Amino acid sequence: MNMDTVKFNFKGDKSISHRSAIFSALGKGIFEIRNFLTAEDTMNTLNAMTHLGIRVEGDVHSGNFRIISSGRNPEKPEKFTVDLGNSGTGSRLLMGLFSGMPGIEATITGDESLKKRPMGRITKPLVSVGGVFEPIDSLPITVYGRKLLPIMHVESIGSAQIKSAMMLAAISSGVPLRLEERIPSRDHTENMLQFCGVHLTKEPLDNSPGFLIEMEPPYIIQPVLFDIWGDISSASFFIVLGLLNRKKKVIIENVLLNPYRDKFIKILKDMGANIEIIEKKEKCGEKGGDIIVSPSELRGINISPLDIPSIIDELPILTIAGLLSTGTFSFRGAAELRHKESDRISAMVNNLKAVGVHVQEFPDGLSFEGNPEFASGGSINGYLDHRIVMSFEVLKSVLEMNGKPGSLQIEGRQWVTTSFPDFFEKIQDFSDLEPKK
Numbered sequence: 001m002n003m004d005t006v007k008f009n010f011k012g013d014k015s016i017s018h019r020s021a022i023f024s025a026l027g028k029g030i031f032e033i034r035n036f037l038t039a040e041d042t043m044n045t046l047n048a049m050t051h052l053g054i055r056v057e058g059d060v061h062s063g064n065f066r067i068i069s070s071g072r073n074p075e076k077p078e079k080f081t082v083d084l085g086n087s088g089t090g091s092r093l094l095m096g097l098f099s100g101m102p103g104i105e106a107t108i109t110g111d112e113s114l115k116k117r118p119m120g121r122i123t124k125p126l127v128s129v130g131g132v133f134e135p136i137d138s139l140p141i142t143v144y145g146r147k148l149l150p151i152m153h154v155e156s157i158g159s160a161q162i163k164s165a166m167m168l169a170a171i172s173s174g175v176p177l178r179l180e181e182r183i184p185s186r187d188h189t190e191n192m193l194q195f196c197g198v199h200l201t202k203e204p205l206d207n208s209p210g211f212l213i214e215m216e217p218p219y220i221i222q223p224v225l226f227d228i229w230g231d232i233s234s235a236s237f238f239i240v241l242g243l244l245n246r247k248k249k250v251i252i253e254n255v256l257l258n259p260y261r262d263k264f265i266k267i268l269k270d271m272g273a274n275i276e277i278i279e280k281k282e283k284c285g286e287k288g289g290d291i292i293v294s295p296s297e298l299r300g301i302n303i304s305p306l307d308i309p310s311i312i313d314e315l316p317i318l319t320i321a322g323l324l325s326t327g328t329f330s331f332r333g334a335a336e337l338r339h340k341e342s343d344r345i346s347a348m349v350n351n352l353k354a355v356g357v358h359v360q361e362f363p364d365g366l367s368f369e370g371n372p373e374f375a376s377g378g379s380i381n382g383y384l385d386h387r388i389v390m391s392f393e394v395l396k397s398v399l400e401m402n403g404k405p406g407s408l409q410i411e412g413r414q415w416v417t418t419s420f421p422d423f424f425e426k427i428q429d430f431s432d433l434e435p436k437k
């Protein structure tokens, strides 16, 4: 059959965009930024960095601009409040960063969802090296910057946010760091710091799958060009759309292909997905390339707990792929999913039940029987969570495109702007294009 092909390019990866703004503020000179993600979360981080004395030149909303950074004067006292909206990454990385800067008194706050998320995982290890926070468990939190002691930390959750907060605290305070990462997590902080000329070592641990990360001052962040690959987590929704619709192929160009971020593609392939990857030359210390997706018949999978940290943000959309597959779809070992923008296990379970799926909930996962002919309707609650809303929007679009428009009413469209402002435009374009006869 002759099939239409739809091409997509995505705004910059969210994790990398946050870090490009933060690292620019830590260096001295002119940083060029290309394809920054101009979504609420990352713009909040960029705006927060103006308190450290950066100047932004150019058309920020195009995603291509320059950051002129004077390198913060360590003696200058600064008292301010930053609202990180919905962003766990922005708030946790900045908490680490500010904690090591004497003279800073920064109150970090956020929206209803962020105020419910655990912050003790960042504050407690930093208190043990002299960090001062009030309160310590949840936002709003005031960070009183201090010269910290050397940081020694064992990270056993598999969280890149904790790892990065510890690394940023060490850098801002100019102290050595020795971090045992027992469960590997996304490595953008390591990659991008090295790309900026910071020396660090990362060696495999003897008795676990993780790494020992060590760094020592002086930390000098050189001005660079951050040319940011498209967001692979945003792409995941269109990859699943490409697999589940029966009419169109999808090509995703210039997207991040970091091995701790693209593992969901391997899982989809294990489910029978027809996906081809074309790697390109590294940018920003990160791998990237193009992805070609063809409609495929999928079968269910029991996802290994070992894969969870590398697919943590994609579990909701993988669950939608599982729903339209044959056989059992399940995952365990994902208790962390309960601490994201929503409790994503209960959000998925409740919404699946609302559309008539018999789903079993575990403290750390879920399990159900998929059905490629699934076509029921129901009311979906977004739970203040962009990825829950987008996952069910993909389901809705697939059902409509495949001629089985169940009646799904999805609440919470407004949350999507936190990470993917043009999501609805893109999904609409995809469903509107009629295939050539």
Ligand code: S3P
Pocket: 014, 015, 016, 089, 158, 159, 160, 161, 162, 164, 185, 186, 312, 313, 336
């Ligand atoms: C992120 C790390 C992940 C992820 C989040 C972005 C990052 O959180 O869920 O969306 O950019 O470091 P954890 O590392 O806490 O699991």
